[in-house]
Amino acid sequence: MKTLTKFSAALFSLSLFTPQVSAQTLLNLGGQDHLCSFAPDEVFDEQIYSFSSSKQAEDLVADILSTVGLVPRFQIYAGNVPNAAAVIDGDQRLIVYSEDWIQNEIANNRWAAVALLSHEIAHHLNGHTLEAGGSRPPTELEADKFAGFAVGKLGGSLQDAQWLFKQLSASGSDTHPPRGARLEAVAVGWRDATGGQVIRSTPKDEPSTPTTSSVAGDWFVIAGSYPHASVAQAEILLHRLQAQGLPVRLVNTDSYAKLSNGLYSVVVATNSRSSAFHALEGVKQYVSDAYVKKGN
Template identity: 40%
Template sequence: MLRSFPLLLLALALPAAAQTPIAIGSYCNFDGETMEATVFGFDPDDDAEAAVREVTRYTGLRPNFTIRAANVDNASAVIDAATGERLILYNQEFMRAVRMRTNSDWSQVSILAHELGHHLQGHTLQAGGSRPSIELEADQFSGFVLQRMGATLDDALRAMRAIATEEGSRTHPPRSARLAAITNGYIDSETLSGQPPSTPPPDATEPPPVARRPPPRETPRTAPRETAPPPVPTSSGIPDGGDYEGQVRYQLDAFDRTLAREGYTRTVDAHVARIDADARERFTIDLEAGTEYRIVGTCDNDCTDVDLFLYDPSGALVDSDELADDIPVVSVTPQRSGTYALEGLMFECATEFCFVGIGAWARAADGSGRPTAGRSGRAPSGDRFGNGGGANTNAYTQTLTEQLDLARQHYRSEGLQQVGTDQVGTVAAGGRERFSFEASGAGTVVGVCDQDCSDVDLFLYDATGTLVDSDQLDDDVPIVTVPGAGRYSAEVVMYECSTEVCYYGAALFRQ
């Protein structure tokens, strides 16, 4: 047990070296401050690395991130927009000040555990940055893991008492809600360990506040929009949604910086609408041929799952995002200009209705007008890769999609695009699985595996059966090089899988 945690992280305030620029993509930080587009990272202190290793050891999970000291305001969980790497960034002076103010090393550990929780729970893979719901999840994770490490409940609450404000913000809940979340996580850990639960202190007994919505308008609902979808409204025509409208607009605005780095410009300010729980809403959007579009949806804090469907002028489904999340994204590069239809499905809303926001971003496509990267993109002539992401959609395939999205982001920054679709399948522990593909030129195949897999290998064979390349490293992201045009077969070897079967995914990237 680490109940004393003696002098851990004292070196956090010492100078660091090896300065490197970091392009900030999606991020969650400790207090909701807006981050600069680029910050500078430094080699972390040994004690900071040791603290993060201890936190991950007590979770039983493998770290999927790197810790760096940086010129940030406090502490942040970040995706590097240039490389797709997951990072935990911390300000050394901030950490020193927190320790002095609370007179406890545990305060700094709880901050790092909070940011680590964002990565382990996939929050940084969701565009839009910090939101009250995910901040409470990270707070609860911090309380849970600190109890397992040997901290007292008072130790786990020290940093939040010292830093958080009672008012909160649109991205971070008030202090009372955050203290309650940490306490809940701490007591959950005690319960699982068979220990009697601690008594919550007076300032940590209030549950997170439940937002109260305005009553529904008295005006009757319009006719079903499937028969006559209205045009996309301008900002002046958007109905007044109060704070809920502000929540979805704020999340859409957060996409501007990330998508701008990829060459996208927003073409539709925002479509904001109120959708009843389990109901659908349709509207139209005019798209131009030869332009690549990224269409993003968001929903308010009482919504945990909204889906998005895109239909072409003939009514055929072009793309959809039906993942269990609150930020659906669809993509298309139209072959001809026309009026498309977007349909939002409010899958999970904690109240009678929730607000959604939808924005569209565009950039010039290549001369062919074909889709570039994307799960539903059509491969350029001569490239045949993937099975469309497979037939199953579940938590394991969602993990694969998230990891391949990071690969797409990374290779796009290097001037490469995905061709074909995602290849997704299952392999028994210790087993092998082959799939074939055709490439019209040199490229790279990237493999990933689900959360129960810790080591998967990839072998590449040409049309004659000759081994061309392999990645047999002890990791879960194998990469092989396609030397040129031709037909190939890839063999996936599930070297380490903690269950009977694990999912794998693969994607092909070329110039």
């Protein structure tokens, strides 16, 4: 842990889910001793600039916090850090993450991003960043356990939860425990969340899909599509949009002649082209690249 000794007061007035200034702000980490990082031996730049966070990162944080029913008591910023860190200044809790890292992970392995942010969020939720002494193995393991818990609650497998940790070196350090202990902590958290079984209300087991609903129609606003193997990620988007009040549902594209097969799509189903384009406006508030397509 390292302390942000001088941090723009203006930054503190900003909240997580409100529009933020786009200009970057220089964080002064001089004399730094209160920063919880993810891996041992991470090197932080002398000068760290913070930028307003991306929608994707904020969505990930919202998904993670939904697993414990909490509202954020911290603010999140992009910045030139190795991956992510929990930092504190006075009573202000901050998560600073690398937009570069997160964007690449979302594209390649979203669960890695979920695990990383969950780990850092846990440092704040557990009050680690309020304690003196910085990162140390017991608090790191608590944070790792929550990472496993969050991935499990959001529908990921144990392998999904542990993937990021398997990239670490086997040996630990003064601040971070060895990899084997961290994998164990993740497994315990994942088991606590899931009872040992992947949580997924598998769409193919659900009887009510749009194929059986003549009311809903097959003019779809498509918010996102995922291969069948990635149904858990489709469900994360589904639940996120449902939480915004959108009447989204999951459809199996195999049931529709004009859709590419092999996918689960998160859609708003309507009866007509005009209804679909009307609904599109609402969906675009949350998914900017949503589009309209007819299923049959």
